Amino acid sequence: MLSHDPDTSPRTALSLDPEDWAAFRARAHAMLDAAIDKMATAREGRVWTPFPDEVRDRFALEETGLSPDEVDETLRALLPYGVGNTHPRFFGWVHGSGTPSNLLADITAAALNANTGGRNHAAIEVERLLVDWCRRLFSFPDAASGLIVSGTSMATIIALKTARDARLGFASRTDGVCGRKLVGYTSAEAHACIARAFDMIGLGTDALRKVPVTRDHRMDIALLTQAIAEDRAAGFDPFLVAGTCGSVNAGTIDDLEALADLARAQQLWFHVDGAFGALGMLSDRLRPRLKGLERADSLAFDFHKWLHVNYDAGCILTRSERDHLGAFSDRPDYLKSADRGLAAGGTWPVELGPELSRGFRALKVWAQIAEHGADKLGALITRNCDQAAYLADRIVETPALELLLPVSMQICCFRLVRDGLSATDLDRLNAEIVVQLQLQGIAAPSTTRIDGKLAIRVNITNHRTRREDLDLLLRETLRIGAEL
Ligand SMILES: Cc1ncc(COP(=O)(O)O)c(C=O)c1O
Structure with missing residues (x-):
């Protein structure tokens, strides 16, 4: 008979739990700080940044058994490379912008691991x-x-x-x-x-x-x-x-x-x-x-x-x-x-x-509604609709821009127009404007076709967006259009 239990013996114990809980607590706090820093500065900097090869290579999983510090450093290196939807000028497809408090519900759900x-x-x-x-x-x-x-x-x-x-x-x-x-x-x-x-x-x-x-x-x-x-x-x-x-x-x-x-x-x-x-x-x-x-x-x-x-x-x-x-x-x-x-x-x-x-997805949904309340969440939806209507008004009063469809809710589709360009060239011009807005980190609209015409499509399901972000979008659309 074994004189010691191999599952608990310090020499042979095999577990995924930390050996040093105090050190783990410090690690977790540092990671939380990094996450909060990212969210507190959501308005700053580029909307989207392509994922650099050198960071990507760190995820190749060729190496295992990294130290906790190495893993955490690699995780933190990822934080600038989201899709961009936490930024107030992310207008592509239909993405929500998330909330910092949801992080806490996610931590609770992860701890329960239900x-x-x-x-x-x-x-x-x-x-x-x-x-x-x-x-x-x-x-x-x-x-x-x-x-x-x-x-x-x-x-x-x-x-x-x-x-x-x-x-x-x-x-x-x-x-x-x-x-x-x-x-x-x-x-x-x-x-x-x-x-x-x-x-x-x-x-x-x-x-x-x-x-x-x-x-x-x-x-x-x-x-x-x-x-x-x-x-x-x-x-x-x-x-x-x-x-x-x-x-x-x-x-x-x-x-x-x-x-x-x-x-x-x-x-x-x-x-x-x-x-x-x-x-x-x-x-x-x-x-x-x-x-x-x-x-x-x-x-x-x-x-x-x-x-x-x-x-x-x-x-x-x-x-x-x-x-x-x-x-x-x-x-x-x-x-x-x-x-x-x-x-x-x-x-x-x-x-x-x-x-x-x-x-346990339901927990973060519950936390969002419980903390912010249905009225405030609803008011933010109304505000996004007002913002889309504001953007449409600005487009209509700008001769170089064409509103492609009246705004129904929170989506505004428009394009830059220029005399003498064929329909195909206008499509190409507007597609390139969208790519440049994204690559230059200014804003992230997406494209679609409205009645056959390529549209710059601005979707506003973003609680961080302000009218000044929409003004900037139009200013930069006109600048890039003039440069192309
Ligand atoms: C109208 C509509 N239906 C369905 C979907 C698909 O939803 P999900 O991406 O959550 O699967 C979307 C996504 O944007 C949508 O806009």
Whole structure:
């Protein structure tokens, strides 16, 4: 028999915990200071800086067993090379800007290190309470259910699989779609995550009909009605319509009331992609424009966009827990519930989506709402809309600039114009202006096409942005344009 326990003997002990907790505490405090320094100076310096090769090489993992100091130094070296969305002049795509206080929730979640696939523990309860808050925010019924997920792309897959299975009486879980010609509808301006979900749930992207938009970039309801009739006549089985509450190109909102009416009349599942727009529900200005959202069968939206929760966090809400469970619930022996103990508790998150192991995303969402409050978060959304309208006004009064579409919410699309340039050359000029704004570290808009024209696209989902940042953007756009 061994005279000592090899698991605790100082000579042979093998553990990932620090040997010296006091030294670890000092390390952690230093790292926290570096993180806070970065956030306290978010307004300063370049918006985006390309990742230098010499820093990249330090992550090649050719060397292991680095000392804690070496690891920490390498981690700190990474801090200047984010995507730039913590900076007030990050205007690309649709990114939230994060908050310093979210770091604290992330530290708590990391310390708990909870697996939220199921079981009976605090994280599950916090997530349930958050989902219930969302249910009430969107006036969904008591029978609704939801799950905190990585983002709207994942939420959409869950929603569309639930819709598909509900249409097929859930037999599709074992039998597949068995040749049923299910088709769905969304607008030509809808985000690509809807087509991707069609691909992933086995219907194929062709089964998603892209309905043209009206001049104001909202789904054309007359053409939608016509498309459904034509599909039925051709032997297809229309099962879903996906409305957009905040389109990715221009921030437009489909007529959600009309879509809800049509879905009911045509017996379609009514899904809404509200990736950023749905949380307009917190804004006194936007709330009236979201009428009809409360009638959705499923809603996908993000906290990491307009709620500024640190990446990543989104949500899927479904109107009927019965349908949601019908599409995902599966409790093999090793995941069965017990009456008491750690395996107790009602529905487990694993029954509401494809993931078993998952982290505690709900905590940082809870902390954001608990600390800043729905009113302040909503006021910041309204302010971003005011800022986009201000930018549009400045563009309209500047002869060298063209506003490509009226501002609907927080996205403003425009371009520089110059007499004598062909359409192709104008596109090239504006694309280069965007690249130069990014490379010079001045601002980070992105590009898209509006009615065929390449647009400088400014999305403002940023609580740090001020009007002076927008003035600077226009000044620098004109300067770079004149230099090119
Ligand atoms: C309208 C819309 N839908 C869906 C998405 C995808 O969301 P996520 O990136 O959180 O998966 C986005 C992302 O910008 C979006 O703007």
